[in-house]
Amino acid sequence: xxxxxxxxxxxxxxxxxxxxxxxxxxxxxxxxxxxxxxxxxxxxxxxxxxxxxxxxxxxxxxxxxxxxxxxxxxxxxxxxxxxxxxxxxxxxxxxxxxxxxxxxxxxxxxxxxxxxxxxx
Amino acid sequence: xxxxxxxxxxxxxxxxxxxxxxxxxxxxxxxxxxxxxxxxxxxxxxxxxxxxxxxxxxxxxxxxxxxxxxxxxxxxxxxxxxxxxxxxxxxxxxxxxxxxxxxxxx
Numbered sequence: 459x460x461x462x463x464x465x466x467x468x469x470x471x472x473x474x475x476x477x478x479x480x481x482x483x484x485x486x487x488x489x490x491x492x493x494x495x496x497x498x499x500x501x502x503x504x505x506x507x508x509x510x511x512x513x514x515x516x517x518x519x520x521x522x523x524x525x526x527x528x529x530x531x532x533x534x535x536x537x538x539x540x541x542x543x544x545x546x547x548x549x550x551x552x553x554x555x556x557x558x559x560x561x562x563x564x565x566x567x568x569x570x571x572x573x574x575x576x577x578x
Numbered sequence: 579x580x581x582x583x584x585x586x587x588x589x590x591x592x593x594x595x596x597x598x599x600x601x602x603x604x605x606x607x608x609x610x611x612x613x614x615x616x617x618x619x620x621x622x623x624x625x626x627x628x629x630x631x632x633x634x635x636x637x638x639x640x641x642x643x644x645x646x647x648x649x650x651x652x653x654x655x656x657x658x659x660x661x662x663x664x665x666x667x668x669x670x671x672x673x674x675x676x677x678x679x680x681x682x683x684x
Contacts, residue, residue: 493674495622495676502665502676502677502678502679503614503616503622503665503667503676503679504676505667505673505674505675505676507673508672508674517672517673518673519673520579520673553621553622555621555622562669563610563612563667563668563669563670563674564612564624564627564628564667564669565612565614565622565624565667566624566627566633568621568622568623569621570621571621
């Protein structure tokens, strides 16, 4: 059974950056894609971007282009998401989710979520 | 980007009721439609993929149908644990997009 374990909650100042990691276990890291989805307080789910480790490719939602960097490290079976130039509107729970195949977009497995609070 | 619109925004129902949630895409997504259930403070859970494929461990009272632009999630008889928020998501093209959710409460 695939499991995703995310790093802990963060409190950041506006204008700074945050990096959240997603450690995978129980599966073949290169066999799936990992997406990042966020949820602002009381709001819905928003897809941010993804990485396909086997291809080494990334895709980002236009909204986050230039501010978001998603990486993967096969040696540690970990994916990471770094969001820069943080503003208060970036306060949200950030989830990583994985599909069962490198080109599949249905998220069978999820991390527990990481709360990122942006506040001065 | 493909816009996903769910209706209703919220729904009050009772244990034992049959409920139908709908999801509409702004353009055809063939059958690339997934349904998730989310409870407060928890990560979403995949219920149905590819419009109608029930995931393992998900009760058979959940079913999905539709293709093209119009989809439904049906819960045949509500159980107390089904009260949650439900999201549809298209995986037809990037960027993947979610509907705004339907909150199902008592």
